[in-house]
Amino acid sequence: MKVLLVGEFSRLHNSLKEGLQELGHEVTIVGHQDGFKNYPVDFPLRKKWDSGILKKIKIAVHTLSKFDISSYLTYCQFQKNYQNFMHYDVVQLINENSFYCQYFYEKKILQFLFKNNKKVFLLSCGYDYLNVKYCFENPNYKSVIQAYLWNRISAKSFANVLKFRTPSFKKLHDYIYTNTAGIIATDLDYHIPLHGNKKYLGLIPNPINSNKIEFEPLEIHGEIVIFHGINKANYYKKANDYFEKALDQIAVKYKSKVSIITTRDVPYNTYINSYNKAHILLDQGYANDQGYNALEAMAKGKVVFTGAEIAFAKHYNLTSRVAVNTIADVDYLVHELSFLIENPDEIIAIGKRARAFVEKEHDYIAIANKYLETWTKY
Known part of the structure; x- marks a missing residue:
């Protein structure tokens, strides 16, 4: 089987890749390699204009025009290597915002993946629309949302979670939800909010290469x-x-x-x-x-x-x-x-x-x- 794993922020996809390769399958990872964790990625993407004076310029441009330079540059990086992201038996997204783009460019990348590969699956192993929705609707459910509701975390620091409550990310969720073969949870924190969902395929625990x-x-x-x-x-x-x-x-x-x-x-x-x-x-x-x-x-x-x-x-x-x-x-x-x-x-x-x-x-x-x-x- 030929498999494309999209995104990596915990070594989950690297360990899954190692397991699949042991079983004789061909596996490729594409995703961001920014930050101090620096996990291995076959086709690394960089989130550009994301610090210093360039970030300030980016914010100013977005404020005036709603155009996000970082998202556009990520899309360009993807396009440059597009031939490497076609004709897979399975594509698996690490979450609903695997490329860290805003709605327009994230959807353009996903459209290409849906069109040019056989099946696409979605992991729930972090923040996403359904998980965040459940946690806000069930404030007694043990989750990081409790820290936000207790005013331990500011809205600015929590922006990467709160974005999943915005209309554009709801649209992105609906688009992904419609086009994926199903959703897989990696532990109980994500299993419980998905229980009973018609697209939910079950819990598969995190792979660890001991x-x-x-x-x-x-x-x-x-x-x-x-x-x-x-x-x-x-x-x-x-x-x-x-x-x-x-x-x-x-x-x-x-x-x-x-x-x-x-x-x-x-x-x-x-x-x-x-x-x-x-x-x-x-x-x-x-x-x-x-x-x-x-x-x-x-x-x-x-x-x-x-x-x-x-x-x-x-x-x-x-x-x-x-x-x-x-x-x-x-x-x-x-x-x-x-x-x-x-x-x-x-x-x-x-x-x-x-x-x-x-x-x-x-x-x-x-x-x-x-x-x-x-x-x-x-």
Whole structure:
């Protein structure tokens, strides 16, 4: 099968590509490679005029004419390589705004993909129209929208989420929804809002290539090392404000018993190796299930503070913790961290279970097979 994967912002498509290639399929990734994560992409796109004086000019032009220079330049990059994006058996979009363009140019690119390939599927693995709509209509549903509703995040900082509530993105959603073969969710955070939707094809967990992630059983001979990796752009969306306040208390409470490592906006390869010596990793506080960063840390055998709600445990029939469910509450975080620091055997046990869970439920070849079954069926 010949497959085009569109977009990459978590290494999901790279791991899926590796699984599909192991099974003998031809796979290409096109997408943006900007930013500090810098994931591998076969046909990289650059979001131009997006910083400095050029960005100011772009904003001024858009204000006066509604013309978006960055979107136009992305479209030009796509057009330059258009022959490489034709005649695929399957095209899979990472989300409803895979090219980061405004409506006009995003639709033009999508029209080409729909016209020149056999099937197009859509992933729900981040913000999109249906997910954002559900979260706003259900404010008690655990999601990053809660942080916005609690005034923890400004509208300006939340623009990449709020855009999915605008009329133009509703039009884009309707266009994609009509033309795709179906929608696939990558974890429970996206599965629950899609449940019962006629286009929804089911949940396929994130693929993790554990062969590339070394597992070292945790050992505790001195300090317990806690790692907190911060992406400043997502600082409040990941509940980093709560994590930092909790760590301040932990540092005072346990002094010589703990060592705290904090990084900010480091490249992906640096990030994933920054926590090799850590026992505990703080990931996010507004999720029901694990995202990609959490799963990679779990594959290394770390104890990860992330989404692990009751629905997650039920879905995978878990009777023991493989991660620490996290909520945006400083006292709760201090309590959970304190329990682990005072019970180091539990750290070691959770770390072992975390690796076993990832190997069982997220194996990249098994997940690739699930995608193939879904793509073939629909």
